[in-house]
Amino acid sequence: VPSLQAAGKNSSSNLLGLTEAELKEWFVRGDGPGGQATNKTNNCVVLKHVPSGIVVKCHQTRSVEQNRKIAREILQEKVDLFYKGEDSDVFKEKKALEKKKQEKKRKAKENLERKKQFKEMQQLNKK
Numbered sequence: 001v002p003s004l005q006a007a008g009k010n011s012s013s014n015l016l017g018l019t020e021a022e023l024k025e026w027f028v029r030g031d032g033p034g035g036q037a038t039n040k041t042n043n044c045v046v047l048k049h050v051p052s053g054i055v056v057k058c059h060q061t062r063s064v065e066q067n068r069k070i071a072r073e074i075l076q077e078k079v080d081l082f083y084k085g086e087d088s089d090v091f092k093e094k095k096a097l098e099k100k101k102q103e104k105k106r107k108a109k110e111n112l113e114r115k116k117q118f119k120e121m122q123q124l125n126k127k
Contacts, residue, residue, distance in 0.1 A: 024048045030059035047071040
């Protein structure tokens with residue numbers, strides 16, 4: 001049984017591999033905007049990892065093949081996170097992004113405060 005590898009930004013070999021035997025796949029109608037293109041085509045992929053019970057639904061593109069690929073990448077990350085928990089690369093990456101975002105917010109707040117103080121100083125100097 002062939003093993004699937006994620007073909008995205010997280011294509012590291014540290015993610016747990018998935019086998020086709022562990023997966024169940026359905027094609028359903030997608031939801032959201034799109035009108036007839038969405039309402040008449042079954043290009044939304046629902047993928048279930050049977051051992052863990054994790055289900056992923058992907059309707060990002062019109063192409064069934066691309067949706068299948070994307071769904072497998074997402075599922076692989078979720079399964080890795082499910083089994084490894086905090087040891088997962090996905091978890092570590094999310095934590096690092098969160099920390100970076102908080103740092104950016106902090107710096108923006110400091111800059112705003114500096115600008116405010118600068119304006120106040122200018123107002124005092126004018127008087």
